[in-house]
Amino acid sequence: MATLVIEADDVMATTHYQPKREKSMPPGKRPKVAPHSNRFDRQKLLKEKMTDLEADLRAAGLGDLMGEIKPVRPIAKELIDRKTGAKIFHVEEPLSVYVRRTTLTGNKSQRAPFDHLNDPIYRRLMRDFVQGALMPEARVAAVKDGVKVLSVEEADINYSIIDGLQRSWCYATLLLLALHRDQLVADGSVTQEAWNYFRPVIESLGDRDTAVRNLLQRTIRYEIYYNIDLAGLLHYMVTFNTAQRRMSLPVQLEIMRGPLIDEIERATSIPVFRDSVDIEAQGKTQKNKEQFAASDLAVAAEAFITNNPQAPQKELAEEFLEKDTAYAGAVDVGDIADVITMLKRVATEIHPAMLKVYAADAGKKFYFSSGGTFMGGFAAACGHIRNKGDNTKLQKAIEKLVALLAIPEDDPFSLGEYQDAIKDIHSSRGKMMRRLVYDTFLRFFNGTTERLEWTDAVRSLSIK
Numbered sequence: 001m002a003t004l005v006i007e008a009d010d011v012m013a014t015t016h017y018q019p020k021r022e023k024s025m026p027p028g029k030r031p032k033v034a035p036h037s038n039r040f041d042r043q044k045l046l047k048e049k050m051t052d053l054e055a056d057l058r059a060a061g062l063g064d065l066m067g068e069i070k071p072v073r074p075i076a077k078e079l080i081d082r083k084t085g086a087k088i089f090h091v092e093e094p095l096s097v098y099v100r101r102t103t104l105t106g107n108k109s110q111r112a113p114f115d116h117l118n119d120p121i122y123r124r125l126m127r128d129f130v131q132g133a134l135m136p137e138a139r140v141a142a143v144k145d146g147v148k149v150l151s152v153e154e155a156d157i158n159y160s161i162i163d164g165l166q167r168s169w170c171y172a173t174l175l176l177l178a179l180h181r182d183q184l185v186a187d188g189s190v191t192q193e194a195w196n197y198f199r200p201v202i203e204s205l206g207d208r209d210t211a212v213r214n215l216l217q218r219t220i221r222y223e224i225y226y227n228i229d230l231a232g233l234l235h236y237m238v239t240f241n242t243a244q245r246r247m248s249l250p251v252q253l254e255i256m257r258g259p260l261i262d263e264i265e266r267a268t269s270i271p272v273f274r275d276s277v278d279i280e281a282q283g284k285t286q287k288n289k290e291q292f293a294a295s296d297l298a299v300a301a302e303a304f305i306t307n308n309p310q311a312p313q314k315e316l317a318e319e320f321l322e323k324d325t326a327y328a329g330a331v332d333v334g335d336i337a338d339v340i341t342m343l344k345r346v347a348t349e350i351h352p353a354m355l356k357v358y359a360a361d362a363g364k365k366f367y368f369s370s371g372g373t374f375m376g377g378f379a380a381a382c383g384h385i386r387n388k389g390d391n392t393k394l395q396k397a398i399e400k401l402v403a404l405l406a407i408p409e410d411d412p413f414s415l416g417e418y419q420d421a422i423k424d425i426h427s428s429r430g431k432m433m434r435r436l437v438y439d440t441f442l443r444f445f446n447g448t449t450e451r452l453e454w455t456d457a458v459r460s461l462s463i464k
Helices: 039-051 053-059 094-100 120-130 165-180 192-203 208-216 230-242 249-256 258-268 275-282 294-304 312-321 334-356 372-388 391-405 415-423 430-445 454-463
Strands: 088-092 138-145 158-163 219-226
Touching: 039 053, 039 165, 039 275, 053 165, 088 094, 088 294, 088 372, 094 165, 094 219, 120 165, 120 192, 120 294, 158 165, 158 230, 158 372, 165 192, 165 208, 192 294, 249 275, 258 294, 258 334, 294 334, 334 372, 372 391, 391 430, 391 454, 415 430, 415 454, 430 454
Parallel strands: 138 219
Antiparallel strands: 088 219, 138 158
8 A cells, every 4th residue: 555745845725625515314313423533543444444445446346457566667767876876767657556566554664644634735735636736756765675676677576655655645545535435434534524625526536436547547756766775765764854844834925925915015115025035135034123024914915805803824824725816816906906005004104103103112113014913903904994985984094093193192002001901811812912903993993992992992802
């Protein structure tokens, strides 16, 4: 049985499928669902089924795809690794061969598998593979106990996955889903939520036999390493599986909302800092305080459009990855225009005024350019005013805010009061702070308060 590893950078998300509503069952005794609910029990059951997968496929009448496994055939000239002496070449085989040539359980010193069916990254990977996406190549070593494999024509070769175990596990899991479907829920191998996620895309391939055949005939490309001893094998395994890093959330958002961020920067002249570009270009790991992070602008734009202050980076990145329009930045033109207008006033009026008013207090003057909680809550409040009225009403609300900054006071935004208020927020701190900022600005914009009444908002929201 085969299992492959996928890293976060391998994932390309496509169309999001909404699960179908379950049909109501007729009266009578309902089928029992096995009580296996924890992750370890589910993984154990899936692993057992993967071990029996070839036999199950034959029993299902799909044995014609389970032909003889022949020696591997290179599709290009092999290369020699000068460090280990390993010989390396590429292979292309149908999935029906790959999952039998390699193994899920007999690999040298591999990491334990993940809960792929409930991990958002691996779920998207599996969904995309069903939809026809090509997967990154795995790396597989041809080995024998105690001796090097000098030719892939030799008999009794074992194929140990060096890099790609989690991807292989995903392949085998998809075959089980296509073959057994909701029976996996009934026997406790898969959660109902996971099956609801995969059901539409699995059923899009057709009935059981058609779907399984479709998957088994998919072409898998991977690398074969041979003429390698145990030390060389372990060298590759450690190198390949520790040298990869998960893409940070700011970089994910910068990439997915790149066109929108570019348009905001062009139209507003906001000094934008991009983690994906400026860290290398400027040799800095952090932005200047006066700059606006590209990922914060993406969050603020989404908060404005949805009137939702609860748009932290992690959840937003997950949501974008589920949409096939996320990378193009497909947003209503009117929404973009209003987002740009709002952000331009922040960058050219509110932020500069705060730098002057709070010049002697570094802890207060960068609240907008610091992004995150404050900027997101403010943007959501602006979006609410725009949606309840129109952009003209929003501009009048912002005028009130600008006028507040013109009052000759030491703290016109009452940020000292804000800082005291958030000290007492302990439960769900990020969520509650975003709610506080949103509600305080909204009450001011609506005329409920004459200034930013942070303490009053805390009392009314009961968030201490």
